[in-house]
Amino acid sequence: MESMHIISTKQFLDKKILGSIFKLADDMEEKDRAGILINSLKGKILASLFYEPSTRTRFSFESAMHKLGGNVISTESAIHFSSVTKGESLQDTIKIISGYSDIIILRHFKEGSAEIASRFSSVPIINAGDGMGEHPTQALLDLYTIKKEFGNIDNIKIALLGDLLYGRTIHSLLHLLGAYNVDIFLISPEQLKLPEKYKNYLDKKGIDYKEIDNIKKIIKEIDVLYVTRIQKERFNSEDEYEKLKNSYKIDSEMLKEMKDNAIIMHPLPRVNEISTDIDDDKRAAYFRQAKNGLYIRMALLEMIFKKN
């Protein structure tokens, strides 16, 4: 983390940096559960600048800021806002808002927006999702969840299931996994396979990965099953959808095959790719994963302000 901004997972490709973030997140959780008030960011102001709504991500950052003693100013949906409709550029908006706040959480529908914002801001920018681009804090909380559940990341067997072509979350997580020694299984319909550039990246990092045509072939041996949503429209035909849909839906039948200490992850929101029947199984880790977002964001805010 050389920059004061958090724009891309590329900034975190170092086990030592990742380790220190995770350790700080552990500390944050411990203090939070003990009810200890942290006042390290007292007097600081976080601005949520969301050009498209994302209640969960926004609430998780704002809750993190409050838990550190800071204040929040917030837009739910800046796209409806005057300056935007009057045609103000992102640059101008950022120049002004960075005069009113100490950190900006930016969610934007357009890829590259966070990087542009960082060039014009006088305060740190955190990319909270920029269209087809990145959402680095999501990738960090995903990786943190694996670390927390297993105690380590090396030697873990991870299956990525669903839409591997368009899934921003999957791409960002794969990037971070490049720092570790893991086994990866890729399971997707033919037309939603992982793009070549990510396979090349895994090759370059010397990471073992296999493309598998059916989750059932490896369900018994994996440690992590990371599920993402496939939109029905992505299938080639209704026929194909009907034929394949059960291979991409996780339910109690499939759970029976899994190891006792395996976990199921999902970036949420889910629609019906994971049956609610399994929510109470201890292996269903997706709500713990969402909660980890709070602690990761507390850790990142703490680090940014300690640094600057």
Added chain:
Amino acid sequence: MESMHIISTKQFLDKKILGSIFKLADDMEEKDRAGILINSLKGKILASLFYEPSTRTRFSFESAMHKLGGNVISTESAIHFSSVTKGESLQDTIKIISGYSDIIILRHFKEGSAEIASRFSSVPIINAGDGMGEHPTQALLDLYTIKKEFGNIDNIKIALLGDLLYGRTIHSLLHLLGAYNVDIFLISPEQLKLPEKYKNYLDKKGIDYKEIDNIKKIIKEIDVLYVTRIQKERFNSEDEYEKLKNSYKIDSEMLKEMKDNAIIMHPLPRVNEISTDIDDDKRAAYFRQAKNGLYIRMALLEMIFKKN
């Protein structure tokens, strides 16, 4: 109040519980007017999760939270929000948001939502209105207003005027009045009369009530005139509307008939069922009633966190 949640007026059908809430609300008002800072909820986070906008209700809860030293994360209108449009279930949303907050204020367009939310939340839920369902804190502030204005609730003569068929506010208030010994007059157009189930409830509780066809018959003897809005469309015809409308509009002429210490209440917003000409009359209690919402909500927040 056995549950940590506030879902229904049914939880409050006990004079002792109601008395202790009202006493705490009195204390809250006294401290607030004296400018005493209360820090009992320092470090706690209230999440406003409003699926339909209601500025007054939201502001009153958020102001209450701030006055107790707590913090707020807020959605004005969650219906426009990503997770909803992506089809996330209320259950999943609640599971996640309850990980980021210490209490959730839920406003939802669908009856029964608050009860569903309470089953999936790890933190207390307060129902701030669920469609045709309930809005228990409104009923509590209504009852508190009567208590405050008269010193007692027993032996008070209360006229309920307007749409008694659809009025959620009226139904909830009637429910709470079941704990007291009051006289009730019901005045509504024929087609907007109180449903049988509420009459049965009053019978069961041994409460004296009369259906009256014109407010003028009892205007001189009542203590409380609770006015609600009737939508013009609810009348059978334009003729009937023209004939009846003056019996459902409160103005200075009608005020002349009322006792000197009687009060007029209204849940607000009003349109034109109460003339603004009488706003400065001391018997116009509706703005005091709205303000009481602040103190009732402070009291409820205080009780919930003391309990948990």
Added chain:
Amino acid sequence: MESMHIISTKQFLDKKILGSIFKLADDMEEKDRAGILINSLKGKILASLFYEPSTRTRFSFESAMHKLGGNVISTESAIHFSSVTKGESLQDTIKIISGYSDIIILRHFKEGSAEIASRFSSVPIINAGDGMGEHPTQALLDLYTIKKEFGNIDNIKIALLGDLLYGRTIHSLLHLLGAYNVDIFLISPEQLKLPEKYKNYLDKKGIDYKEIDNIKKIIKEIDVLYVTRIQKERFNSEDEYEKLKNSYKIDSEMLKEMKDNAIIMHPLPRVNEISTDIDDDKRAAYFRQAKNGLYIRMALLEMIFKKN
């Protein structure tokens, strides 16, 4: 400032009052830059009641409130809100919201709204723009910017460029300039000239002003160039627009002609009337101007609460 409300620039037509506001704004900036926490408004609640969105104005008030230790309850866009759609009057809304807050920042699409609100509010109202009416804190921050950049306002030569007919900002600033001894140049297309009533005002105040047909004639001698946006539709024809547009666009060529210590101001948002090429020139004062809004609003909040 006799009233507790801030409704119009008319309240500030006094060098002594303006001087004390500017001095307090200087203090606020000094403390803010030194990282000194000001807790003067601890326990106070500011309500942002915005009937039309304006992120920059809202954020600047809310940031100011937080920096003084106060709390905020906020609506981004009250027009979508229940009470409004149910037809509640501004009076009723203000009566209720003033029961939940200690000060209300009101942005409304209708001229005169802030004055109406002030008559029904139990707490101070600050007009944050009321349609074609006023936006007094914008005028104060504009004047403060001139004071800060030059050390004084008397004897400054100010050119006002663009739409002088509809520009609310220009009209309010001209009003405040009436307290000083300045030279004013008015440059606009024929059909967007300053209305007679403002010229009469300047005459009455004995202020020297000239209407000029081209900025180039006076560009070398002015101290302040205040630029406003002209909507293309305001021109009589496409031809006229093409012919004139370059006289109303500020770029590096025009900058070459200006004095070394002159400044360029703009109320923002800009579209393309100022080229981004000149943003890094020290004479480009518009982002400093926006930042001054924070300190002016801190000063005004501080004064209002000290007074009441």
